[in-house]
Each structure stands twice: as C-alpha cells, then as structure tokens.
Amino acid sequence: SAVISQKPSRDICQRGTSLTIQCQVDSQVTMMFWYRQQPGQSLTLIATANQGSEATYESGFVIDKFPISRPNLTFSTLTVSNMSPEDSSIYLCSVAAGGKDEQFFGPGTRLTVL
Amino acid sequence: AQTVTQSQPEMSVQEAETVTLSCTYDTSESDYYLFWYKQPPSRQMILVIRQEAYKQQNATENRFSVNFQKAAKSFSLKISDSQLGDAAMYFCAYRPTPNYQLIWGAGTKLIIKP
Numbered sequence: 391s392a393v394i395s396q397k398p399s400r401d402i403c404q405r406g407t408s409l410t411i412q413c414q415v416d417s418q419v420t421m422m423f424w425y426r427q428q429p430g431q432s433l434t435l436i437a438t439a440n441q442g443s444e445a446t447y448e449s450g451f452v453i454d455k456f457p458i459s460r461p462n463l464t465f466s467t468l469t470v471s472n473m474s475p476e477d478s479s480i481y482l483c484s485v486a487a488g489g490k491d492e493q494f495f496g497p498g499t500r501l502t503v504l
Numbered sequence: 505a506q507t508v509t510q511s512q513p514e515m516s517v518q519e520a521e522t523v524t525l526s527c528t529y530d531t532s533e534s535d536y537y538l539f540w541y542k543q544p545p546s547r548q549m550i551l552v553i554r555q556e557a558y559k560q561q562n563a564t565e566n567r568f569s570v571n572f573q574k575a576a577k578s579f580s581l582k583i584s585d586s587q588l589g590d591a592a593m594y595f596c597a598y599r600p601t602p603n604y605q606l607i608w609g610a611g612t613k614l615i616i617k618p
C-alpha cells in the first residue's frame with residue numbers, strides 16, 4: 391500500500407480566490423489522480439496527474455480552472471482557481487500502487503467557499 | 505456506457521448482526537475489477553475488498569465477503585458480526601482493465617445500531 395498525505399486538511403476561502411492543495415506519497419508511483427466529492431455525492435475524477443507532462447482532464451474539467459502540477463513521482467498539486475461557492479467540496483488525491491492495481495486515497499481536503 | 509448502481513441509499517443493522525449491501529454494474533467488458541470502499545466520517549477512503557472478474561471464487565477479507573455474480577452483473581458486500589466501527593458510507597466501484605479510471609456508485613450509508 392501507499393501512505394498519502396494532503397495539505398491543507400480543510401480551508402475556508404473567499405469567492406474569487408485560489409487554493410492550492412498538495413498531495414505527497416511515501417513512495418514513487420506512476421499514476422496519481424485528483425477527485426472531487428461534492429456534499430453527499432460520490433467521487434468524480436477531475437484529472438490524472440502525469441509526471442513530466444500535462445495532466446489529462448476528464449469531461450467537464452479544464453486546466454484553467456484546475457491547474458495540476460506533477461514535478462516528480464511522489465508529489466502533485468491541484469489548484470482550484472477563481473473559486474465560487476459551487477467549488478465547495480472534498481478534494482481527494484489517489485494513487486495506483488501496491489502491485490494489485492488498487493487505488494489508495496489521501497485523507498482529503500475539505501474546501502468551503504464563501 | 506459503463507455505470508455502477510447502488511440502490512440502497514441507507515441501510516441499518518443491529519450490532520453483531522449481518523448486513524448485505526447491493527451493487528450492480530453495466531459493462532460489455534469481460535475483464536475488469538470490482539471494489540468496495542469505505543468512507544467513515546473522517547472522510548478517509550479505505551479499500552475494503554477487491555474482486556477480479558476472471559476469478560469465480562468470491563473474495564473474502566475477515567468479516568467482509570462479496571457475492572460476485574458475473575452473469576447478473578451483481579457485486580454485493582456482506583458484513584458479518586457488524587461492529588460500531590463499520591458505520592460509514594460504502595461505495596462500490598468498477599474498473600475496466602487496463603484502464604485505471606474507477607467508475608463509482610452513489611454510495612450506501614451504513615448505520616450500526618448498538
């Protein structure tokens with residue numbers, strides 16, 4: 391398995407500002423993902439963070455709104471830009487690791503936008 | 505389109521009893537993975553159990569077992585000897601091989617009555 395940490399664990403932000411969420415893994419992994427979980431909902435994949443190249447975004451998500459960096463095999467950031475109250479969600483980082491094609495998740499970042 | 509359906513928004517069970525959570529999925533693929541994840545109020549997403557579609561034997565992890573019916577596209581989770589710590593949201597997820605993207609059900613909230 392992989393141990394994943396996220397910073398911050400929660401934040402309250404003002405409309406129009408941006409927040410960068412960090413994801414750190416305790417081992418090198420090829421596949422890293424960012425999910426959004428809106429209140430009372432299931433998970434929605436935002437993008438796959440690719441090391442050394444641009445992230446691959448899912449339908450409905452764009453780089454200008456959710457820029458992602460992946461400078462190495464253990465670290466990634468997700469920025470939520472120009473926030474609105476609709477961006478209030480839990481944002482989760484996950485990795486595929488362990489040799490069993492399983493995904494492991496970070497503890498999540500709870501974002502509230504006022 | 506590939507979809508995952510959890511028809512029970514909420515289930516409750518008496519402590520020490522057995523409960524079964526339902527999951528059905530729709531796919532034309534023959535090779536894939538199925539997972540059950542648990543998300544307690546701490547919001548940490550925890551892998552409970554996984555099943556490879558090519559395996560006929562149902563997966564078991566301690567008190568957790570699945571009933572995998574490939575022809576019926578059904579993947580239910582049985583929790584035996586329910587404990588208070590089992591209270592959480594449970595999500596069923598499907599992953600076609602070799603894609604790493606998970607397709608999620610809407611979740612079932614499990615309540616344990618002491």
